[in-house]
Each structure stands twice: as structure tokens, then as C-alpha cells.
Amino acid sequence: MDPTQFPDVVNETGGAVLAFLEGLLRRWNLYQIVVVLVALALAVVLGRLCRTRMRRWMRGLEGRPKWQLRYLLAIEKRLTFIVWAVLLWVIFLALHEVTWPSRSYLIGILARVVSAWIAVEFLVQLMRNRALRRVTRWSLWIYVTLYFFGGLDETAQALDSLAIRFGDFRLSAFSVLKALVVTAILVTVARLGASQTSTRIRRNEDISPSMRELIIKVVQVSLYGAALFIGLKAVGFDLTGLAVLSGAVGVGLGFGLQKVVSNLVSGVIILLDKSIKPGDVISLGDTFGWINTLGARYASITTRDGKEYLIPNEDLITNQVVNWSHTNDFVRLDIHFGTAYGDDPHLVRRVAIAAAASVDRVLASRPPVCHIVGFGDSSVDYILRFWITDPSGGLTNVRGNVYLSLWDAFKEHGISIPFPQREVRILDGSTLATKTID
Template sequence: MDPTQITDLLGDTGGQVLSFLEGLLRRWNLYQIGISLIAFAIALAVGRNLRGRMRNWMRGLEGRPKWQLRWLLAIEKRLILIVWALLLWGTYLVMHEMTWPSRSYLIAILARIVTAWVAVELVVQLVKNRALRRLLRWGLWAYVTLYFFGAVEETAAFLDTMAITFGSFRLSALAVLKALVVTGLLFTFARLISSQTSTQIRRNEDISPSMRELIIKGVQLFLYGAAFFIGLKAVGFDLTGLAVLSGAIGVGLGFGLQKVVSNLVSGVIILLDKSIKPGDVISLGDTFGWINALGARYASITTRDGKEYLIPNEDLITGQVVNWSHTNDFVRLDLYFGTSYGDDPHQVRKIAVEAAQSVDRVLTHKPPVCHIVGFGDSSVDYILRFWITDPTGGLTNVRGNVYLALWDAFKANGISIPFPQREVRVLEGSTLATRQAQQALD
């Protein structure tokens, strides 16, 4: 569209706006505006009161699902609009019966707009992403406002004039807006379908945990990719040029994002070879914990102290990883201790095994064993070995419980645990001996 057409369109739009404003200055229209403002003031006072009461009521709710709390919070935040809509509809119904319909049509339009705003607020709660939800909320509010004022076509025509042309390709603000709306809706539906599909796949016990994660990632990649390209195609974008451009960009990004690509490929390899899976207990360097989730770029590992480490997938492929539960859940732990030479080693071994078996987490069908490993300077040294099947419950605590059981058992049976003893002797003729002798004479 050339500048002359743009000027004509702006002139026509400005004339319609001026005509609308002149219509508002009529006496009954001013009355309706005043009545609407009074209704808003009342709604503001009543809505704030109701919001306080509803907030106090919501604080006492326990055990409710998150989606219910989100909806209640959305209603609580929009109570002023809800009360205003009710007051406008009530005023409109009364005025419609008592006077001419033309004397209440502005109130009717405003009531429809406010009601649509409330409906939009409730609908957008289906979108969990905060940024996308805010964008969708403002977009729908603008659309319904223009719709009830009958200005959708004029606004669309104005946005269509704001365009950039590249050869035969024309990109307008209207096309971009349509692309954003359609793609946003498709992404929302893709997220809902992906969430439901992921829940069903994770419940399927016939599929291994790593294959579940791989299938979920594949489904998400397919759904979001399809939503993106379908959204662009739906508004008339030529995907041929986009394919050529994306190929050129991909070559450039391939050099700059080597680590990211490496982590992505490593994540796929981990899921395929099943070396680690969610729920496994692993050690990587100084990090010991269990895997919460396997992401496209990193693995989430939670330690016993509540810290969550995000380990890049490449480190899990190239580094030395100890998987405590790779093929089975059995974990053997070793404890070292010593007793004095005066204690019978046969009795010590028997008591140590019985003490370990008395601890809850120690397995009895794989009984503990105790062996002599050496004769020390002041003690006979032993090793006590036992098995557990729940490394996620911690290793230090079960070791501590076994040590405590050994202490109680040795004390009950008179077995002593040697410890270093030091004897200090004061030699005759030393400065300290002379000083002590003088103090004794004084």
C-alpha cells in the first residue's frame, strides 16, 4: 500500500473516532458514562472487601489441588471486575425496562466487554507459562474490546498497511500478529497433549525408564516442531525460504554451540544405552545422589543434603560414573574396627555379625561377614561387610547405625576397643622437677 492509501486510511479512521466521540457528548450518553463510573466506584469498594474475605478463606484451605487454587486465585484477583459486570448488567436490565433502549446501549456494550474480560481471565488459566499467559490475556482483552466496538476490520486494515516487502514476499504486522496468535494456541495445545502423553508413558511399567524418557522427548520435539511449522504455514509464510535460511543459520550455530549439541547427543546416547536412568544412585567425583530427571542438556541429581546438581550429559558420558544400582540394587558396605589382643577373635567375629544383622536396613538373606585383616600395634584389626538394597536412603546413616550396634554389643560382652594412651614422666634434674621441689619446700 502506497503512502497516499495509508493517509486516506488514517483519515477515515480519525473521522470515525471523531464521530464516535461526538456521539458520546450527547446528554443520555453522558448519563450512561456517569452511571458506569458510579458502578465502578461501588464495585471497587465492594470488590476490595470481598477480596479480603476470600483471601482469608483461601488461607485456611489445605490439601486442595494446585489447579483449584490457581482458579480461586484468579477469581480473587478479578473480583472487582466481576462485581462491576454484575452491577452493569443489573443497571442495564432496569434501564432497559424503564426507558428507551437507546438510553442504555452504552451500558450494555460496557457490560459485555467487562464480562468478556472476566471470561478471558478464566480461560487463560489453562496456560501455565506466565509470560505466554500474560501475552494471551492482553491480546484477547484487546480483541474483545475492538470486537464489541465494531473496530476489528478497521484495526486489521491498519495493521495490514504496516508491511515490509522483500521481492515477492510481503510481511505485514497483521501477518505477524496472526502468526503469534496461531502459533501460541498451537503451542498451548501441544503442551497439553505432551503433558497428558508424558503422564501415560511414565505409568507404563512395561517400558524401561530410559526408553520412557526417550519417547517423551521425541513426542515433545515432534509436537512443538509441528506446532511451529503449522502455525507459520497457517498464516501464509513460505517455508521454502525458511528452510534455506535455517540451514545457513544451522551451519553457523553448529560451530558456536558445540557443547550444547554435544550434551544433546550425549543425552540421547544415555537414554538409548540405559547406562543411567531416573531413580539410579550414582557417584560422580564428589557428588553422590540419585537421579531425579534426565533432561535434553543435563541430568538432575539430588544429594542427601537436599542440594540439586545439574550435571551436563557430556560429563556422564566421558567421566567415570559409579552407578550403585545399574544392574541391581545390592550395595555392599565395609566397616573397619579393632579390638584388644585379650579378646577372643572368634567371639568378636560372631558378635560383630549379630550386631550388624540387628540393624533394620542390613540384609539377612545376604548375611554379613567379618574377617581379620591384620595384627596392628595395639589391636587386632577386622573388616565387617554387609549388604543393603536402598542406597537412596543414605550410606552414612546405615554405617552409623551399625557402628552403634557394635558399640552396644561389645560393651555388653566385655570386649574392649583399644585406643592410644600417653604417659607423661618428669625426669629428675629437669627444670620442671626442680621447680616442683622448690614449691614443695615452700
């Protein structure tokens, strides 16, 4: 803190505040304050009536875009402020025409302030982050209030006097506040630009899905990095002195965040080699599902039971991954079964092929085949193979449908599915046989 400037600035600010309060105590200013309060009370009543009617009207809206509904809801919540601003402007313009301008001066200032508050409310709706939206709202409210009441310069001087020096570098509260505001605005603009760019890139069918994700990540990092850099430079921060510090921090982070860096590099490799892309059906260990998104650190995989797994990108590079739809969508499934030795194997094969072909998802262009694979202890063992092209629809369910079709077909043709049977014989002269005779 600069001890030589701060007391003077405080005295000047305090004097300006006292002068402003003394001006409010004048007769015509008191009249204007009463008019403003009456307008506020009337706005509360009218706002409630308008909100009730508008809420009924909004409930009947169907098929509207989400952004329109979001802004209609924002208008509905702030109808009291909107009505208040309209009343203040009407009163100000009427008094401005019929009496001296000084007798409506305070009402005009309040009309501008309330209108600016409403504009800020709709502006911050562009921000999705609730905490950032709240901070931005209050900051802009304070700024526009000070601007219209003429206290902006005094406040800026008071904040600038709160400073810390590091050699030739001076860091004041005003500089920090200005940096935060400028950076927040630039980051918001960067987010909007990244969102629009991402939407257009995802709609471009000429680019492969993996390259779309890579381009989107590059655009996002570039826009956010540029926003942060420009924001700091715009307020006078010298970033050249951070080069040595950032190098030292980078070495430390390199040891402490090896897994994070590995996942980031793995994500870039996956996007470049196109081995895995959004929409692919993969198996990794016991996890089977399709890829929703490829993030910078992990891939989002949704299974058939609705669970969403976040698989680190490094695991997709180092572990064995089965991509059911890498080069094409054809997937072959095998079913093993057995029939009794008394059944004709030629009939069994024909019935099994026909049963599998009757299932909807089984391909007719690649007809099923059935082969004998061995003679078991209690059955003749077969393998039934068939093809599908929609692994994302699930594998267990199509196997279950084929098994059910086999059961119905075997029952219709009298083909039995044996199971192991055991005989228990009691030998003559054994202890159990003696107890049974007794």
C-alpha cells in the same frame, strides 16, 4: 512502510474515531455513560464486601486440588469486574424492555466488553509463563474491545499499511501480530497437550522409566515444533525459503554449540540404553545421590545433604559412574577395625557379626561376615562385611550405626580397640639426662 496507503488509512481511522466521540456527546449516550460510572462505583463497594467474605470462606477450605484453589483465587481478585458486568447486564436488560433499544445500546456494548475481559482473565490463567500471560491478556483485551466497538477493520488496515518489502516478500505489522497470536495459542495448546500426555505416560508402569522420559521428550518436541510450524503457515509465511538459511545457521551452530549437541545426543543414548534412570542411586566423583530427572541437557541429582547437582549428560557417558541400583538394589559395605592381641579372635568375629546383624538396615538374608585380614603393629586387623538394599537411604548413616553397635558390643564383652602408644626413654649420658640431674 507503504507511503501511498498509510496516510489514507490514518485519515480514515481518525475520522472514525472523531465520529465515535461525537456520538458519545449525544444526550442519551451521556446518560448511559453516567449510568455505567455509577454501576462501576457500586461494583467497587460490593466487590470489596464480597471479597472479604469470600476470603474468609477460602481460608476454611482444606483438601481441595490446587487448580480449584487457583481459580477461586482468580475469582476473588476479579470480583469487582464480575459484579460490574452483572450490574451492566441487569441494567441493559431492564432498559431494553422499558425504553428504546438505542437508549441502552452503549451499556450493552460495555457489558459485552467487560464480560469478554473477564473471560480473557480466566483463559490466560492456563498459561504458566508470566510474561506470556501478560502479553496475551493485553492483546486479547485490545482485540475484544475493538471488536465490540467496531474498530477492528480500521485497525487491521492501519497495521497492514505498516509493511516492509524484500523483493516479492511483504512483511506487515498486522502479519507479524497475527503470527504471534496464532503461534502463542498453538504453543499453549501444545503445552497443555504435552502436560497431559506426560502425566499419563509417567503413570504407565508397563514402560521403563528411561523409555518414559524418552517418549515424553519426543512428544514435547513434536508438539511444540508442530505448533510453531502450523502457526507460521497459518498466517501465510513461506518456510521453503528458510531451508538454505537454516542449513547455514546449522553449520555455524554445529561449531559453536558442540557441547550442547553432545549433551543432547548423550541424553538420548542414556534413555535408550537404560543405564541410568530416574530413581537410581549413583556416584560420580565426589557426588553421591539419587537421580530426580533426566533432562535433554543434564541430569538432576540430589545428595543426602539436600544439594541438587546438574550433571551434564556427556559426563555420565564419558566418566566412570557407579550405579548402586542398576541391575538390583543389593549393596555390600565393608568396615575395617582392629582389636588388641590379647582378645580372642573367635570371640571378636562372633561379637562383630552379631553387632552388625542387630542394625535394622542390615540384611538377615545375606548375613554379615567377619575375617582377619592382617596382623598390624598394634592390633589384629579385621574386615566386617554386610549387605543392604536401600542405598538411597544413605551409606554413611548405616556405617555409623554398625560402628556404634560394635562399640557397645565390644564394651560389653571386654574387647579393647587399641591405638598406637609411644615410649620416650632418656638415655644415660645424654644432654637432657645431664640437665635433669643438675
